[in-house]
Amino acid sequence: MSATEFDAIVLGAGAAGLMCAATAGQRGKRVLLLDHADAPGKKILISGGGRCNFTNVNTQADRFLSANPHFAKSALARYTPSDIIALVDLHGIAHHEKTLGQLFCDGSARQIVAMLLEECAKGGVDVRVGQPVGAVTQNDGRFTVRFGDQDFAAPALVIATGGPSIPQMGATGFAYDLARQFGLKVVEPRPALVPLTLGGDDVLFRSLSGIAAPVEARAGKAAFREAALFTHKGLSGPAILQVSSYWRHGEPVTIDFLPDAPQGWLTDAKRSRPRATLRAALGAQLPDRLAETLADRLALPGELGALTDRKLADAETRLGRWMFRPNGTEGFAKAEVTIGGIATAGLSSQTMMAKSTQNLYAIGEAVDVTGWLGGYNFQWAWASGHAAGQAL
Ligand code: FDA
DSSP states (O other): OOOEEOSEEEEOOSHHHHHHHHHHHHTTOOEEEEESSSSSOHHHHHGGGGTOEEEETTOOGGGEEOSSTTTTHHHHHHSOHHHHHHHHHHTTOOEEEOSTTEEEESSOTHHHHHHHHHHHHHTTOEEEESSOEEEEEEETTEEEEEETTEEEEESEEEEOOOOSSSGGGTOOSHHHHHHHHTTOOEEEEEEESOOEEOOGGGGGGGGGTTOEEEEEEEETTEEEEEEEEEOSSEEESHHHHHHHTTOOTTOOEEEESOTTSOTTHHHHHHHHOTTOBHHHHHHTTSOHHHHHHHHHHHTOOSBGGGSOHHHHHHHHHHHHSEEEOOOEEOOTTTOSEEEEEEOGGGBOTTTOBBSSSTTEEEOGGGBSOEEOTTTHHHHHHHHHHHHHHHHO
16 A cells, blocks of 8 residues: 655644644645544643643743753744744633743633644644554655554654653653654653652651642752642642752752741741740741641740750751752653653754754654743743744
């Protein structure tokens, strides 16, 4: 059976693949977009709590992690938050800024998927879903892809099958296998934007499950001032998800529980409320049970007035640099994204084309570019998808 011919085949109808296919289709290319899931854009649908945090107006390259921190610059500069906002506006999708530059739909993430499918339709993209992608081969500059029991062929192929986070949504490591098949290297994939688990001495904090507090969390050189949430397994919340991308096994995560308290606040409290206990002083600023646990750990019983300034200063220092030693993460099953992936050294930062294989492209989360929490990962999917779509 001879293969049906296209100008380009895009594998993966997620954020990046849809954007890439629509862009190339609207440039007059005959594009086939394939996905093994039963519907396109499934991760978009569950993103942002169902409202899709589709971009972040503060997008800049230093908010992305990659073995090459410069790689993302070109694509991000050529398709910016203003571009996706203009598209969203064109489709009449109401949106709002929630916090820290994060833009969400007022209505539903479904609107974003519908928008991308309409853009694909405008470009005449042939979207096919719900069959397994089988062998991918290349002969005489022509890629052939088996989809279900049919063969499709094109001179250009785009890998847009994402990373392995949330396998229950159809996520796989397929992109890496395919990349390796064509000689591309893969930076070790790890779960990122993921809750951390606590064991050992820290296990006591798991009893605070459900309690949140605004903190500054640090891992390595990265620091994020947002909410942390205690869970029955350990730590979560935006501040923790952010530092999880920078955290390495064996390293500590430090938390400043009172990032806004002025230096010397505890000795000041001793002067103004000498009869108060440490627990009461903490309880004035933190959720009650958290204050109790921290005070128990600091083991300074009695009234503040009876404690030396030195002891209070030490307690203040500890509260500002509380050290947790996570024993792991909740893994790919709970990770919003995958850090690592197809090594950028093998790709053109202008077009996303493989340097060693003409007309093979890789885009989106499959590539070793990972954004912060807050709309950055979709912005990378749009930008890298657009860059490849322009080049196909
Ligand atoms: P994506 O994973 O979207 O798409 C890959 C596609 O390839 C899928 O459709 C999949 O079915 C298909 N595929 C996989 N293996 C295949 C195979 N073997 N054969 C054929 N097809 C295959 N980001 C953000 O910026 N704002 C947000 O609000 C959120 N929220 C969020 C919530 C949750 C719960 C998760 C898990 C993730 C987020 N993210 C996010 C991250 C964001 O969803 C992610 O970065 C993008 O979806 C990546 O887009 P891609 O197109 O690269 O991959």
